[in-house]
Amino acid sequence: MAQLLRRINSGAFSEYINSLKRFHTQSVRYSQQLNEQPANRPHLPVMAEEVLKYMKPSAGETFVDMTFGAGGHTTKLLESAQDIKIFALDRDPVAYNYAKGLADKYPDQIVPLLGRFSELPELLKEHRVKANSIDGFLFDFGCSSMQFDIAERGFSISKNGPLDMRMDGFRCPDQPTAADVLARADVIDLERILKIYGEEKQYKKIARAIHDARFMFKKLETTSELAELVNSVLLEDYRTDQLGRFSHKATKTFQALRIFVNNELNEINYGILIAQQYLKISGRLITISFHSLEDTIIKRHLTGHVTENVANTQPLKFSNYDKCFNEEEVAVVTSSPWMMLHKHVLTPSFDEIDNNPRSRSAKFRAAIKVK
Numbered sequence: 001m002a003q004l005l006r007r008i009n010s011g012a013f014s015e016y017i018n019s020l021k022r023f024h025t026q027s028v029r030y031s032q033q034l035n036e037q038p039a040n041r042p043h044l045p046v047m048a049e050e051v052l053k054y055m056k057p058s059a060g061e062t063f064v065d066m067t068f069g070a071g072g073h074t075t076k077l078l079e080s081a082q083d084i085k086i087f088a089l090d091r092d093p094v095a096y097n098y099a100k101g102l103a104d105k106y107p108d109q110i111v112p113l114l115g116r117f118s119e120l121p122e123l124l125k126e127h128r129v130k131a132n133s134i135d136g137f138l139f140d141f142g143c144s145s146m147q148f149d150i151a152e153r154g155f156s157i158s159k160n161g162p163l164d165m166r167m168d169g170f171r172c173p174d175q176p177t178a179a180d181v182l183a184r185a186d187v188i189d190l191e192r193i194l195k196i197y198g199e200e201k202q203y204k205k206i207a208r209a210i211h212d213a214r215f216m217f218k219k220l221e222t223t224s225e226l227a228e229l230v231n232s233v234l235l236e237d238y239r240t241d242q243l244g245r246f247s248h249k250a251t252k253t254f255q256a257l258r259i260f261v262n263n264e265l266n267e268i269n270y271g272i273l274i275a276q277q278y279l280k281i282s283g284r285l286i287t288i289s290f291h292s293l294e295d296t297i298i299k300r301h302l303t304g305h306v307t308e309n310v311a312n313t314q315p316l317k318f319s320n321y322d323k324c325f326n327e328e329e330v331a332v333v334t335s336s337p338w339m340m341l342h343k344h345v346l347t348p349s350f351d352e353i354d355n356n357p358r359s360r361s362a363k364f365r366a367a368i369k370v371k
């Protein structure tokens with residue numbers, strides 16, 4: 001009670017009530033989305049032709065779609081072969097709900113699973129799935145259109161909403177939101193997050209501005225507030241994307257926060273190890289990544305540059321300047337349980353990029369498990 005009074009006196013109480021009201025509105029809109037079906041939010045699966053070509057689904061096979069999203073890839077797989085079974089995983093309760101909808105349409109073929117990559121072993125155990133038993137694993141990393149499109153999820157620079165960014169939504173209420181990170185991380189940590197996860201060259205300037213904003217009247221609680229702050233700090237900058245189109249100065253800042261809040265890179269590293277554990281020999285692994293941080297982890301796994309279950313930041317043979325490895329040593333160090341099914345990374349066709357600009361930065365890799 002004394003604490004409550006202190007809050008009232010300090011004016012924090014009304015702020016608290018406002019935040020509860022905001023939370024309520026978000027929950028209402030979020031739960032509306034929970035009841036929707038994917039048909040209301042069409043999502044074009046990226047590089048779907050390539051997925052079918054390399055996954056080669058055939059009758060009786062079992063797959064895990066690690067990033068079910070709106071079910072675009074899963075639906076293509078279901079339509080391309082009879083009698084296949086798909087474990088449809090997603091950490092987002094909205095996606096899980098979509099998966100349940102699809103399971104009604106394809107009874108006995110879809111098993112919806114709610115959880116992160118790192119939670120998959122527990123979930124598969126409940127369905128008595130054993131190691132070395134799955135024919136194909138598919139990963140289509142990043143956010144889904146429905147996560148970007150709903151302002152209340154806080155992923156989008158162009159749609160004003162609370163700085164949330166949790167892919168798990170309200171599933172894990174203790175998980176810090178992007179606003180929590182901006183309010184609590186010290187400058188050094190903010191710099192690290194922006195530099196490593198956002199590959200943002202102006203990380204020092206932005207981190208300092210975020211830190212200083214704590215001492216101003218205006219808190220950083222919405223996507224517009226953060227975007228405006230970064231914009232004001234980088235006034236001189238002019239940025240474009242791969243297609244030469246104007247890109248917002250806060251794009252990398254948003255990417256960095258999203259990756260940090262969702263622990264995305266560790267999840268990817270763990271996800272590939274899990275895929276290796278559950279795939280049969282000759283089982284197929286397909287990954288679609290959208291920025292170099294994701295793709296580097298995949299590449300290191302596929303080429304055997306993994307130490308103590310963690311993908312190395314650089315190929316091992318370059319990690320020690322004093323040592324020159326002989327051929328045998330390199331072979332041991334880079335021995336990989338994977339064999340790539342194509343020589344170079346694949347990217348979407350111009351037609352696909354025209355049709356679906358979200359695919360423009362996609363990098364596709366397919367491999368089979370060889371040991």
Ligand SMILES: C[S@@+](CC[C@H](N)C(=O)[O-])C[C@H]1O[C@@H](n2cnc3c(N)ncnc32)[C@H](O)[C@@H]1O
Pocket residue numbers: 043044045046066067068069070071072073074089090091092095115116117118140141142143144145167267268
């Ligand atoms: C790009 S979308 C997938 C779209 C999907 N392939 C389709 O065609 O509809 C990525 C999805 O992966 C989910 N996701 C990302 N990281 C995850 C993780 N570590 N564990 C489980 N799901 C994850 C996100 O919630 C999102 O729904």
